[in-house]
Amino acid sequence: MNNGETKTDVILIGAGIMSATLGTLLKELVPEWEITVFEKLESAGEESSNEWNNAGTGHAALCELNYTVEKPDGSVDISKAITINEQFQLSMQFWSYLVNSKLIDNPQDFIMPLPHMSLVQGEQNITFLKKRFEALSNNPLFQGMEFSDDSEKLMEWIPLIMEGRKWNEPIAATKIDSGTDVNFGALTRMLFDHLKSKNVELNYKHSVEDIKRTSDGSWEVKVRNLESGTVERHTAKFVFIGGGGGSLHLLQKSGIPEGKHIGGFPVSGLFMVCNNPDVVEQHHAKVYGKAKVGAPPMSVPHLDTRYIANKKSLLFGPFAGFSPKFLKNGSMLDLVTSVKPDNLVTMLAAGAKNMSLTKYLIEQVMLSKEQRMEELREFIPNAKSEEWDLVVAGQRVQVIKDTEAGGKGTLQFGTEVITAADGSIAALLGASPGASTAVHVMLEVFKKCFPQYMKEWEPKIKEMIPSFGVSLMENPELLDNIHTSTAQTLGLREKELVFS
Numbered sequence: 001m002n003n004g005e006t007k008t009d010v011i012l013i014g015a016g017i018m019s020a021t022l023g024t025l026l027k028e029l030v031p032e033w034e035i036t037v038f039e040k041l042e043s044a045g046e047e048s049s050n051e052w053n054n055a056g057t058g059h060a061a062l063c064e065l066n067y068t069v070e071k072p073d074g075s076v077d078i079s080k081a082i083t084i085n086e087q088f089q090l091s092m093q094f095w096s097y098l099v100n101s102k103l104i105d106n107p108q109d110f111i112m113p114l115p116h117m118s119l120v121q122g123e124q125n126i127t128f129l130k131k132r133f134e135a136l137s138n139n140p141l142f143q144g145m146e147f148s149d150d151s152e153k154l155m156e157w158i159p160l161i162m163e164g165r166k167w168n169e170p171i172a173a174t175k176i177d178s179g180t181d182v183n184f185g186a187l188t189r190m191l192f193d194h195l196k197s198k199n200v201e202l203n204y205k206h207s208v209e210d211i212k213r214t215s216d217g218s219w220e221v222k223v224r225n226l227e228s229g230t231v232e233r234h235t236a237k238f239v240f241i242g243g244g245g246g247s248l249h250l251l252q253k254s255g256i257p258e259g260k261h262i263g264g265f266p267v268s269g270l271f272m273v274c275n276n277p278d279v280v281e282q283h284h285a286k287v288y289g290k291a292k293v294g295a296p297p298m299s300v301p302h303l304d305t306r307y308i309a310n311k312k313s314l315l316f317g318p319f320a321g322f323s324p325k326f327l328k329n330g331s332m333l334d335l336v337t338s339v340k341p342d343n344l345v346t347m348l349a350a351g352a353k354n355m356s357l358t359k360y361l362i363e364q365v366m367l368s369k370e371q372r373m374e375e376l377r378e379f380i381p382n383a384k385s386e387e388w389d390l391v392v393a394g395q396r397v398q399v400i401k402d403t404e405a406g407g408k409g410t411l412q413f414g415t416e417v418i419t420a421a422d423g424s425i426a427a428l429l430g431a432s433p434g435a436s437t438a439v440h441v442m443l444e445v446f447k448k449c450f451p452q453y454m455k456e457w458e459p460k461i462k463e464m465i466p467s468f469g470v471s472l473m474e475n476p477e478l479l480d481n482i483h484t485s486t487a488q489t490l491g492l493r494e495k496e497l498v499f500s
Contacts, residue, residue, distance in 0.1 A: 008036040008201070011221055011236040013208050013250060014243035015039035016049040017184050018428050020191035021438040022240055022445065024098070027198045028464060029457050035195070036234060038206045038223055040246075040329070045188030047327055048244040049435060051308050053269075053394030055286075055318070058180035059436035060088040062142065063116035063288040066300055068132045076128070076135045085141045086472055087440035090465050093482060094439045095187075096489040097464040103194050110187040112307045113492040115285040116179025117158065119171070119379075125290060126172040133174050140476045145176040160282040161303070164381035178483070179286060180492065181307050184435045206232075211239065211254045211425075219254075219425055238449060241427035245326030245397040248338055251427040256420045259427070260342040263350065263400035265411065266326050266335060267361065269393035271317035272376055276387040280305075280314040287379070292360075303379045316376050318393060320364040328395050343400075349409025350400040357411070396431035415441060423449035439465065 010026060012019040015037055023035050041047065048054060061067040061081035069077045095111065098104045120129045126149055136142040148154055149172035155162045157175055165171070196202055203223070209231075210222040219239045223232045241247045241254075245266060251259040274280050288302040306313040326334035339347055351358070369390060376383045399412040415430040415437065426445050443461070447454060461468050472479040487493040 005220070005233045005235060006036075008234060008236050009033040009238070010035045011219070011234060011239045012037045013221070013239065013241045014047075014246070015041075015044035015188070015192060015202070015204070016047060016242055016244060017045065017188045017191075017435045017438050018242035018441065019240060020044065020049075020188045020195070021094075022242070022442045023195050023200060024103075024191050025094075025439075025442055025446075025464075027195065027200070029453075029460055031198070034201075036201045036203065036236070037192075037195070038203050038208050038221070038234075040205070040207045040226070040243075042204055043189070044192040044202075044204075045185040047329065048394045048396070049184045049188045050394065051183045051185035051306075052391060053328065054184060054435065055302065055304060055315075056181050056183060056306050056308075057116075057286055057302075057304070057436070058088060058091075058111070058182045060085045060116075060179070062145070062176045062179050063118045063174070063286060063302075064300065065118055065120075065129075065132070065288060065290055068136070070128055070131070074131070076132045078132075078135045078139065081136065082139065082141060082473055084437065086467075087437040089141075089467060089472055089479075089482065089486075090443070091436060091439040092486045092490070093465045093467060096486045098191075098194075099489050104187075104190045107490040109310070110183045110190065111490055111492070112181045113177070113487075114179050114181040114305055115157075115175050115177050117173050117175045117285050117287045119158070119161070119173045119287050119289050121169065121171050121378075123170050126170055129172050129174060139473060140479055141473050142176065144178060145174055147174050148172065158283070158285060158287060160279065161287065161379055173287070175285070178487075178492075181286065181305065182436070183308060208243075208250060211241075211250055213255070217422070217424065237424065239425045240445070241425070243327075245330060245334070245395050247427045247429055248326065248397060249334070251418060251429070252338070252340060254420075254425055254427075256418075256425060258418050258420060261346050261402055262418070262429070263343040263347040263409075264326065264335075264338055264397040264429070265350065265354075265400055266323060266395055266397050268321040268323045268325075268328075268395050269318035270321055271315045271319075271391050271393050272372060272388045273391050274314040274316075274387055275389055279387055280312055283314055289379070301375065301379070315391075316379060316388070319367065319372055319375075320361055321392075322361045322365055323395065325395055326397050328392075330395065346400055346402055346409045349402075349407070350411055351409070353409055354411055397429070398431060399429045417441060417445060417448070419445070419448045423451070443468070 061084040067081040099107050133147040137145045205226040207224045214220050218235045221234045241250045248264045286304045291300045304315045324335035373385050402408045403410045415434045419426040
């Protein structure tokens with residue numbers, strides 16, 4: 001290709017779950033469009049989407065306490081939980097469509113049924129959990145949730161957590177059997193295999209170095225082939241930047257006004273992984289606790305059964321760490337080079353506002369293995385150090401921006417899409433619930449970037465995602481039909497009976 005220029009319709013930067021989802025949706029909607037993908041690493045799904053770099057939770061707000069906030073009057077606000085649950089249902093429907101259409105095979109290779117549980121200790125937390133349970137269990141999206149503060153019942157649910165615990169210690173949990181463990185790395189690879197069969201051009205070991213606007217309004221992407229060292233130039237009418245932590249730098253290079261005054265703060269994660277199969281077999285759930293005071297929401301401790309390469313594993317974490325890299329395979333200069341004249345004040349304001357987060361991260365970095373084991377023993381009292389190994393997970397870049405509610409330098413927790421006013425370029429920033437809501441995020445990209453096609457695309461979108469444009473909470477019959485059909489197609493119902 002040398003230094004010649006290649007034209008295409010769509011360029012996807014980053015071969016993670018977001019680009020995979022967007023590419024797959026577009027190929028169903030407009031199969032004639034030409035799509036080109038660039039990925040710096042050797043294969044798809046190797047950064048944030050990789051199964052060892054995230055918790056693998058199908059985020060549906062079934063167990064994550066940070067999605068249900070206690071208001072000053074003591075009531076529990078479940079609005080965010082409802083939103084996230086509805087968004088996850090879109091992903092489940094799309095995955096079912098892919099399986100039913102024979103576009104991907106063997107759903108058990110990427111999704112497994114797994115009870116989702118919330119666990120708290122202390123009378124005050126138990127009171128909150130009970131109120132949360134009452135608020136959620138009255139909602140059709142959360143049907144089937146159980147609450148117990150009875151030690152014998154909890155011993156049935158979570159024997160590994162209850163064994164060796166003082167029986168007079170106040171403890172309670174909620175449990176819902178419709179939760180899932182999702183291997184986003186496996187799903188990403190499946191989707192890119194499918195895209196390859198649809199003649200999507202996949203370029204691995206290709207690093208995007210620059211993005212600039214051309215005179216006709218298209219985007220020119222400067223790409224370096226990391227094997228040959230040659231520089232290539234590609235132009236497209238639409239560019240999606242789905243490079244995980246690397247998205248911020250590329251957004252800044254695009255020069256669009258919407259990308260100004262935005263910064264990023266990297267947080268790395270570590271997990272403890274159990275190396276004793278006998279211990280692994282004693283636990284079957286994702287159990288989420290409460291974040292410590294001063295800890296960011298993504299540091300909620302949880303003990304997770306995982307299915308990786310068809311093998312059952314047990315992970316505990318995450319422990320937060322700090323590295324100036326924006327990607328696990330990034331540069332030590334990522335943080336420094338992301339600070340620009342337009343976001344300098346925003347970044348400084350964030351630093352002043354988040355001293356408690358800085359202190360927390362420093363404390364986390366300084367933890368010894370035995371100190372981490374002590375935190376694990378709050379979940380598993382009898383945990384033995386020699387049975388657990390430390391694994392470094394992925395890098396997450398939390399978005400920092402100026403907001404009306406939080407003022408200058410507000411740290412944003414969640415996933416955010418930044419789009420140019422004309423919809424010709426979009427960048428995905430942020431972290432959890434990320435991958436779980438990929439389909440919702442891409443539908444939002446369509447609304448912002450392809451509004452002229454939405455009416456034409458709507459029938460096909462509804463074929464793929466029956467609840468598109470509809471609130472499932474307000475349509476219990478549709479919700480029930482979708483729950484039944486997705487569970488059957490994805491092989492969840494049958495396995496629930498085996499495991500629970």
